[in-house]
Amino acid sequence: MSNASKQPEHGQPGLIPKSKIPPSMKRYFWRMGIFMTAYMAILIWGLSLKNSASPPEGAVIYGLAILTALPMCAVFWTVFRLLVEMEDEYQRFLVAKQIMLATAITLCAATIWQFLNVYGLIIEGPQWFGAIWLASFGIAGGIVRWRA
Amino acid sequence: MKNRLKVLRAERDWSQADLADQLNVSRQSVNAVETGKYDPSLPLAFKIAALFGMAIEDIFSVD
Numbered sequence: 001m002s003n004a005s006k007q008p009e010h011g012q013p014g015l016i017p018k019s020k021i022p023p024s025m026k027r028y029f030w031r032m033g034i035f036m037t038a039y040m041a042i043l044i045w046g047l048s049l050k051n052s053a054s055p056p057e058g059a060v061i062y063g064l065a066i067l068t069a070l071p072m073c074a075v076f077w078t079v080f081r082l083l084v085e086m087e088d089e090y091q092r093f094l095v096a097k098q099i100m101l102a103t104a105i106t107l108c109a110a111t112i113w114q115f116l117n118v119y120g121l122i123i124e125g126p127q128w129f130g131a132i133w134l135a136s137f138g139i140a141g142g143i144v145r146w147r148a
Numbered sequence: 149m150k151n152r153l154k155v156l157r158a159e160r161d162w163s164q165a166d167l168a169d170q171l172n173v174s175r176q177s178v179n180a181v182e183t184g185k186y187d188p189s190l191p192l193a194f195k196i197a198a199l200f201g202m203a204i205e206d207i208f209s210v211d
Contacts, residue, residue, distance in 0.1 A: 088174050
């Protein structure tokens, strides 16, 4: 039977379709799960230490702050690894668009926020870029796939 | 870029999912290529051509 006329396996009745989740997505979900769990655990532990009767001081509190941020840095690494590892080039193209749109939304939000601060309309300057970017990444995913 | 994927697929009675399985891509990818929303890379174009036993220029053409 030639390649061009071969019927794919899943087209045959009675066969259970093989898993449709690509290996890159499986790794992405695993990494996300691990790093988000680590983030929550470190955050709860770190804040309980900070709010305890004898909170850590000096280098320890600096270390604690950086330690809390590290799992979030790993979350961003996970997103960019997905872009590198995706097997399907069209899906990779969509994720690239999603990342660019999320970055644009974050930068727009930060710029508006910054000028509200410059004009004295709000006291605090832009903060929590990471959380804003992750929320934007989720929104951008919906927009990109809706337009695809 | 125009392509004859839909016709070639119909001739073989393949669904988009069937073609996607054989190319090892998602069904959305096949749909995007077929409808001209996405131009495949050269490696994917070669893969498509090999699957249909044709030359790339017999499947894809410039608008």
